[in-house]
Amino acid sequence: MSDPSVAASEPTLDPGAEIKQDDSGRRQDKPRSLGSDAWHELRRKPTFMVSLLIILLVVVMAVFPGLFTHVDPSAADLSHVRQGPSPQAWFGYDVQGSDVYSRVIYGTRASLLVGVLSTIGAVAIGGIVGILAGYYGRLTDSVLSRFADIFAGMPFVLGAIVILMTFNAPGSNPGEVRIITQVVLSIAVLSWPVAMRIMRAATLVAKQQDYVKAARGLGAGPLRIIVRHLLPNTVAPVLVYSTISLGANIGAEATLSYLGIGLRPPVVSWGVMISDAKDYFTVAPHMLLFPAAFVSVTVLAFVMLGDAVRDAFDPKSR
Amino acid sequence: MGRYVLRRLLQLIPVFLGTTFIIYTLVWAIPVDPFAGKCGQRPCPPAYVAAMRAKFNLDDNLFVQYVKYLGRLFTGDFGQTFAGADVSTLIANAYPVTIRLALVALVVEAVVGMTAGVLTGLRKNGFADNLVLVATLMLISLPVFVTGYILRGLFGTPRGTSFFDLIVPGVVLGSLSMAYVARLTRTSIAENRRADFVRTAIAKGLPTGRVVGVHLLRNSVIPVVTFLGTDLGALMGGAIVTEGVFNIRGIGGLVFTNIQQQQGVVVTGVVTLLVLVYLLMSLIVDLLYAVLDPRIRYE
Numbered sequence: 001m002s003d004p005s006v007a008a009s010e011p012t013l014d015p016g017a018e019i020k021q022d023d024s025g026r027r028q029d030k031p032r033s034l035g036s037d038a039w040h041e042l043r044r045k046p047t048f049m050v051s052l053l054i055i056l057l058v059v060v061m062a063v064f065p066g067l068f069t070h071v072d073p074s075a076a077d078l079s080h081v082r083q084g085p086s087p088q089a090w091f092g093y094d095v096q097g098s099d100v101y102s103r104v105i106y107g108t109r110a111s112l113l114v115g116v117l118s119t120i121g122a123v124a125i126g127g128i129v130g131i132l133a134g135y136y137g138r139l140t141d142s143v144l145s146r147f148a149d150i151f152a153g154m155p156f157v158l159g160a161i162v163i164l165m166t167f168n169a170p171g172s173n174p175g176e177v178r179i180i181t182q183v184v185l186s187i188a189v190l191s192w193p194v195a196m197r198i199m200r201a202a203t204l205v206a207k208q209q210d211y212v213k214a215a216r217g218l219g220a221g222p223l224r225i226i227v228r229h230l231l232p233n234t235v236a237p238v239l240v241y242s243t244i245s246l247g248a249n250i251g252a253e254a255t256l257s258y259l260g261i262g263l264r265p266p267v268v269s270w271g272v273m274i275s276d277a278k279d280y281f282t283v284a285p286h287m288l289l290f291p292a293a294f295v296s297v298t299v300l301a302f303v304m305l306g307d308a309v310r311d312a313f314d315p316k317s318r
Numbered sequence: 319m320g321r322y323v324l325r326r327l328l329q330l331i332p333v334f335l336g337t338t339f340i341i342y343t344l345v346w347a348i349p350v351d352p353f354a355g356k357c358g359q360r361p362c363p364p365a366y367v368a369a370m371r372a373k374f375n376l377d378d379n380l381f382v383q384y385v386k387y388l389g390r391l392f393t394g395d396f397g398q399t400f401a402g403a404d405v406s407t408l409i410a411n412a413y414p415v416t417i418r419l420a421l422v423a424l425v426v427e428a429v430v431g432m433t434a435g436v437l438t439g440l441r442k443n444g445f446a447d448n449l450v451l452v453a454t455l456m457l458i459s460l461p462v463f464v465t466g467y468i469l470r471g472l473f474g475t476p477r478g479t480s481f482f483d484l485i486v487p488g489v490v491l492g493s494l495s496m497a498y499v500a501r502l503t504r505t506s507i508a509e510n511r512r513a514d515f516v517r518t519a520i521a522k523g524l525p526t527g528r529v530v531g532v533h534l535l536r537n538s539v540i541p542v543v544t545f546l547g548t549d550l551g552a553l554m555g556g557a558i559v560t561e562g563v564f565n566i567r568g569i570g571g572l573v574f575t576n577i578q579q580q581q582g583v584v585v586t587g588v589v590t591l592l593v594l595v596y597l598l599m600s601l602i603v604d605l606l607y608a609v610l611d612p613r614i615r616y617e
Contacts, residue, residue, distance in 0.1 A: 155555020
């Protein structure tokens with residue numbers, strides 16, 4: 001660790017400036033668009049490649065769980081209850097005597113599904129509302145922004161608890177599809193304002209550009225301007241946000257299941273496994289730690305991917 | 319300034335009404351029978367149901383119910399549970415604990431997060447920078463209850479509810495935001511480090527401590543303050559998981575048990591209070607901008 005005061009002095013400022021010059025010199029040789037520039041930047045980044053690999057692996061796990069294990073995730077053998085990791089079962093057995101490794105692999109699908117669908121939902125609602133608010137401005141903007149504030153003001157966990165408990169009275173057992181839909185919708189409904197604000201800010205900037213004025217001068221209608229001119233230029237920051245929030249939503253699914261209001265058996269998901277394991281943490285920590293590790297690594301991959309993409313698209317941060 | 323505050327306060331009203339109305343509808347209007355299971359194994363006697371329906375205005379139109387509820391709320395009457403306990407007493411018992419927990423979390427995340435952010439922002443791409451980046455990534459990707467179980471395993475559950483006892487739960491509650499604060503500070507410091515005013519401050523021979531502490535930090539702290547301010551509301555709402563892990567009897571546990579028992583009055587009361595805290599904090603943050611950066615003017 002170094003003395004922070006040294007860092008602020010003149011010498012450290014110089015190398016930074018030099019690097020900047022170097023960078024611009026290289027780029028002058030070979031002009032590139034922002035997109036391809038970002039791609040070249042990304043390909044050289046190890047974190048980008050690593051997170052991409054992890055995400056690919058998780059997706060393959062979700063689509064073809066049979067490739068990774070031949071053990072039935074719902075097969076239970078009471079003689080193995082809560083046994084720790086062994087060569088027969090790498091991650092040990094859970095409280096029903098089911099193989100934790102197999103359940104983690106089969107749980108990927110539900111967890112990823114909730115994460116992807118709720119992110120798509122939040123980005124779709126937020127994106128549409130945000131671009132409309134930004135484009136029309138004035139009263140539309142005020143009304144839509146206040147409407148978004150209503151949902152932003154609701155504390156996430158409390159809001160989700162109230163929504164999920166209202167639609168499923170305690171003790172009831174809703175079907176598999178119904179509970180997944182409810183969890184997806186409640187995460188989306190409570191998190192869309194963030195996407196809306198990002199989209200609105202990007203639209204406000206893009207709206208002032210000459211090409212938008214030119215398109216309007218040539219007689220293009222609002223729909224054409226929004227779809228053909230604004231959308232392609234505002235979508236990047238929202239996509240970066242959505243990668244990061246996809247990770248966060250997988251974590252949210254785990255939290256809701258942990259509280260016993262999210263997905264529930266017979267659905268297998270990482271959150272459900274954590275919820276089953278939480279009462280036995282002191283005697284059998286492996287039951288909680290393995291699914292939690294899968295949640296963490298997946299979230300980590302999405303956050304790292306989002307970070308790398310954002311840095312690549314933001315020339316100022318280089 | 320006065321006009322700006324007034325306008326912001328007026329803007330808060332529709333947001334407050336919207337949020338509380340949605341919660342009220344969810345809690346009172348959607349469940350088919352709010353008295354299911356209230357009287358043990360048998361159905362409730364009609365006299366009891368009629369008395370309760372009259373007490374909670376359940377026979378009125380939804381909007382009339384909501385307005386009546388709000389009217390009583392503004393006179394400080396949070397209502398009574400089905401069993402007759404005062405909701406305001408329940409909240410008064412649980413709220414101080416949660417506020418203390420949230421404050422501890424806020425202090426932890428502000429102090430640790432900003433220190434880490436300043437140290438790494440000044441030296442981008444150094445060893446400390448990469449260390450903090452990896453550490454923040456870890457914190458962001460760990461679900462709160464996992465951090466909670468690990469720290470509970472190391473330190474045990476708190477014995478009381480004093481500030482000192484709540485340090486470990488506070489660290490858990492604030493861990494995620496701490497990572498965000500560190501990253502925000504780092505980006506902000508790194509951006510402003512090359513600014514002209516910093517160069518001027520160095521050039522006129524100010525000690526580096528003053529350059530960093532006064533010139534650089536004050537100009538870099540605005541996004542961090544925004545985050546911290548709105549986070550206080552989120553911390554109180556999110557305390558439910560931490561309170562569960564550490565067995566602290568705060569607002570989160572109160573809401574959770576009362577939703578399970580379908581005590582609508584308690585749920586709407588607590589959520590209304592939390593929404594109010596969130597909205598007021600975002601107003602205070604907006605007003606703080608002018609203190610931190612005199613260039614910002616309120617028209």
